[in-house]
Amino acid sequence: MRTHSDVVIVGGGVIGSSIAYRLASVGLSVTVVERDSIGSHASGYALGLLNPTSCTGSIESLSHQSFVMHQQMLEEVEHESGVDVQALHVPHIELALKQSEVPVMMQEHDRIAAFPNFTCDWIQPDEIRRLDSRITHEVYGGLFIDKVIAIDSYNFTLATAQAAEFKGVEYVSDEAVGLVYDRDRVTGVMVGDDCINCGTAVLALGPWSGAVSAWVDIDIPVVPQKGEILRVEGLSPRLNFHIHGFTLGSSCSILQKADGAIWLAATVQDDTGFDVTPSVDARESLILRGIRMMPELEWQRMLLQTACMRPVTPDGDPILGKIPGKEGLFIASGTGGQGILLAPVIGSSMADLISTGKSDIDITRFGMERFLAI
Ligand SMILES: Cc1cc2nc3c(=O)[nH]c(=O)nc-3n(C[C@H](O)[C@H](O)[C@H](O)COP(=O)(O)OP(=O)(O)OC[C@H]3O[C@@H](n4cnc5c(N)ncnc54)[C@H](O)[C@@H]3O)c2cc1C
Structure with a gap:
């Protein structure tokens, strides 16, 4: 030392x-x-x-700047370290799972479309089905944002x-x-x-x-804020989108990562201190939220459940x-x-x-x- x-x-x-x-x-x-x-x-x-379009308020501009910088940094650190960061460029689909979400998403559309790095379109339920028929048919439309990046953290x-x-x-x-x-x-x-x-x-x-x-x-x-993620067996053919929606009182992401596994993310649990024990409640909640957005996930075998802590102010x-x-x-x-x-x-x-x-x-x-x- x-x-x-x-x-x-x-x-x-x-x-x-x-x-x-x-x-x-x-x-x-x-x-x-x-x-x-x-x-x-x-x-x-x-x-x-890496999805700056979901960042609003004070960090909106900073997160867009970081997204641009990421594209260069990923290449740099991969090159200098020889470690593959497993970057995937995928469109993001934000699902309106309730009719009441539609007007809010229309406003979101205008906000996101103003950023030069992204295109953002409102898509109807039949267009969502055409993109991937495994996405729930109980949907009122969604935002299609091209493209966000997913890496192996x-x-x-x-x-x-x-x-x-x-x-x-x-x-x-x-x-x-x-x-x-x-x-x-x-x-x-x-x-x-x-x-x-x-x-x-x-x-x-x-x-x-x-x-x-x-x-x-x-x-x-x-303070720490506990977050849990469930990894399940991948879908075949691959899911080529990051799917996100609000259901059962919380948000959920469905993402098939470069290694093939589907990740269901994430819970938000306050006041749990530094406890990172994976919980049955979190597992059940993530499965239910995932199935609401992609019913086919009901039959995917669970691979891993993880828990870690966000640092929050x-x-x-x-x-x-x-x-x-x-x-x-x-x-x-x-x-x-x-x-x-x-x-x-x-x-x-x-x-x-x-x-x-x-x-x-x-x-x-x-x-x-x-x-x-x-
Ligand atoms: C479930 C979940 C999903 C997430 N998904 C995303 C995502 O998709 N995109 C995104 O951008 N962010 C995501 N995040 C947020 C992101 O993971 C965190 O914001 C980020 O990792 C925080 O990094 P950090 O270096 O500050 O903290 P940490 O990763 O916690 O690192 C802090 C380090 O400090 C060390 N340490 C602490 N005390 C000491 C000490 N006294 N001496 C020496 N070392 C010490 C610890 O061992 C630790 O390694 C997610 C977070 C969670 C929980």
């Missing part, structure tokens, strides 16, 4: 690794401290859908980490236990009894970010930037259900901020100050 790096990042998920990758690209020495294996949490188990996180290592980043497989300060300036990160001295530290602990509030003397408002937006009141200390967390999509834009903007003090990508509205003012 090095005793000094320009930057030490705590957390080697997709966010910490993307920042490390970009910092190393501008020539800084970087250490990432990761207590588990790379991609062993949400960054390795997420659905892996684990492979993408691994590829980014390995590409970062290739550029000189050191990954330390251990737990960070605290920060060292000289007055309010960070001078090191404690790993066991050892200190890695640094000019800058970045907190990228995902759902564990709130747990290190004591390190920074202010409350970091990030009170307003649903990420926290990006400096930790108020400290020098040389940054945070990148709270990416909720969009961290895989946002990784390139967060990696680049945070690296700009750390290496030059500013970024052309406007992340000022995501500063932690917004919570201190309340």
Whole structure:
């Protein structure tokens, strides 16, 4: 383990690794401290859908920027690491499963069609059946969006980490236990009894970010939100769309991934703490929602059920930037259900901020100050 790096990042998920990758690209020495294996949490188990058209509010523009950056980053990290991120370009079909959803979707149509990277069309039930007759016939129409990207989240996180290592980043497989300060300036990160001295530290602990509030003397408002996914046997012929709809009180995605398995995603469970035990309730709910949209799924054998945690903030937006009141200390967390999509834009903007003090990508509205003012 090095005793000094320009930057030490705590957390080697997709966010910490993307920042490390970009910092190393501008020539800084970087250490990432990761207590588990790379991609062993949400960054390795997420659905892996890159769909900025579903992002509204403050992160809408940032997510579209990230989608564009992803297309270059996927190629780069694949090339530098030799890891296949299993990218699929698939149309997205948003189903109106209730008549009352139709007017809302018409408004959505206008919003999405305004973005240059996507075409968006309203399609009638008979057109949906012509696209794939296995999609439910109990539908009032839908939006057809061409095209979103689905990747393997684990492979993408691994590829980014390995590409970062290739550029000189050191990954330390251990737990960070605290920060060292000289007055309010960070001078090191404690790993066991050892200190890695640094000019800058970045907190990228995902759902564990709130747990290190004591390190920074202010409350970091990030909590875990449990999400479960069911993988079932693939359909043949392949399902060539990402299907999404709201049913049984929640949303559901159906996606046949590059390895052939169908993923049904995902549950949203608050107040479960750090528990990631797969539950019977989640399994039954995901199956029912999947069958409502594609009845044929009733006969597909279950392959795997996974559970992991989204890092969420009170307003649903990420926290990006400096930790108020400290020098040389940054945070990148709270990416909720969009961290895989946002990784390139967060990696680049945070690296700009750390290496030059500013970024052309406007992340000022995501500063932690917004919570201190309340
Ligand atoms: C069910 C589900 C589906 C999702 N689907 C999508 C999707 O389709 N598209 C999308 O864009 N996003 C999706 N997401 C969201 C995405 O997975 C997350 O936003 C993203 O992975 C968060 O990345 P992270 O690096 O911040 O956190 P994590 O992946 O949790 O990584 C944080 C890391 O910090 C490490 N750590 C914590 N404490 C310490 C410590 N003290 N010392 C050292 N290491 C430490 C942990 O071990 C962990 O590896 C989904 C999330 C869930 C739960």
